[in-house]
Amino acid sequence: MAKKTILDFQNMIRLGEKIVYLTAYDYLTAKMQEKAGVDMILVGDSLGMVALGYDTTFPVTMNDMIRHCQAVRRGAPATFVIGDMPYMSYQISDETAIENAGKLIKEAGADCVKLEGGGPRILDRIRAINEAGILVMGHIGLTPQFMGQIGGYKAQGKTAQAAMILIRQAKLLEEAGACSILVEGVPAAVGKAITERAGIPILGIGAGSFTHGQLLIYADMVGFYDNFTPKFVKKYAQVGDILTTAFREYAQEVREGTFPLNAEHTYKMPEEEIQELNKLLTDDNQS
Numbered sequence: 455m456a457k458k459t460i461l462d463f464q465n466m467i468r469l470g471e472k473i474v475y476l477t478a479y480d481y482l483t484a485k486m487q488e489k490a491g492v493d494m495i496l497v498g499d500s501l502g503m504v505a506l507g508y509d510t511t512f513p514v515t516m517n518d519m520i521r522h523c524q525a526v527r528r529g530a531p532a533t534f535v536i537g538d539m540p541y542m543s544y545q546i547s548d549e550t551a552i553e554n555a556g557k558l559i560k561e562a563g564a565d566c567v568k569l570e571g572g573g574p575r576i577l578d579r580i581r582a583i584n585e586a587g588i589l590v591m592g593h594i595g596l597t598p599q600f601m602g603q604i605g606g607y608k609a610q611g612k613t614a615q616a617a618m619i620l621i622r623q624a625k626l627l628e629e630a631g632a633c634s635i636l637v638e639g640v641p642a643a644v645g646k647a648i649t650e651r652a653g654i655p656i657l658g659i660g661a662g663s664f665t666h667g668q669l670l671i672y673a674d675m676v677g678f679y680d681n682f683t684p685k686f687v688k689k690y691a692q693v694g695d696i697l698t699t700a701f702r703e704y705a706q707e708v709r710e711g712t713f714p715l716n717a718e719h720t721y722k723m724p725e726e727e728i729q730e731l732n733k734l735l736t737d738d739n740q741s
């Protein structure tokens with residue numbers, strides 16, 4: 455199947471077709487997601503927690519993002535891939551933002567980049583990246599890179615005033631040239647109001663059912679990442695339990711000597727070669 459482009463996503467929203475969006479950080483997961491028909495893959499800076507074991511996304515570097523985007527691209531060559539811009543890769547200036555966005559496209563093989571925030575500085579970055587010819591997705595609401603200012607991983611837009619700020623930010627991001635916006639951690643009414651007013655695809659994660667598409671962090675929805683599970687996650691599998699059971703059984707069988715079985719799990723050697731080997735070993739011992 456041909457890779458979907460931003461034009462396909464615009465068409466999907468016109469036709470009322472939902473866009474399916476998941477995160478991935480490695481080759482194998484991306485390969486399975488492409489096989490499953492996922493429309494968009496986000497190589498999120500959530501890889502800091504999910505793949506690298508940090509407590510937050512702050513330590514994630516451009517090199518981390520490039521390496522993981524490359525792996526995802528190899529696993530999903532025919533899927534639209536979004537590379538997340540890590541903390542401090544775009545905040546400082548338009549020039550560094552363009553340079554780093556360009557690396558995600560040129561070196562990492564992403565189709566689009568994503569950055570967080572909806573304030574005036576971020577609008578400038580969106581405008582600059584878009585003018586450099588790079589597709590850029592906005593991200594508003596619960597924005598983990600602003601965790602210090604919003605006081606942790608907390609739902610946003612829960613008062614009418616706060617909701618209006620987000621609804622206006624979405625419009626400004628669209629006007630600045632965002633090709634799409636991810637809305638995270640807001641009440642469904644806010645996701646609905648933003649979507650109804652948008653001319654570009656609005657993707658939601660924890661933003662209710664009215665957005666044009668849905669994103670989940672893949673490791674949450676398959677029960678792989680168990681440090682913390684947000685309220686909006688539905689678990690479609692318990693992969694973590696399956697893997698832990700497999701690792702435990704393997705450990706037990708190695709310890710008790712029931713794995714490997716020489717009849718099943720090793721390479722065969724012709725009988726005459728074994729005899730010859732035994733002879734060589736005997737000669738070797740005698741010399």
Ligand code: KIV
Nearest residue numbers: 477498499500538659
């Ligand atoms: O990094 C990521 O996976 C994200 C999601 C939390 C939306 O940006």
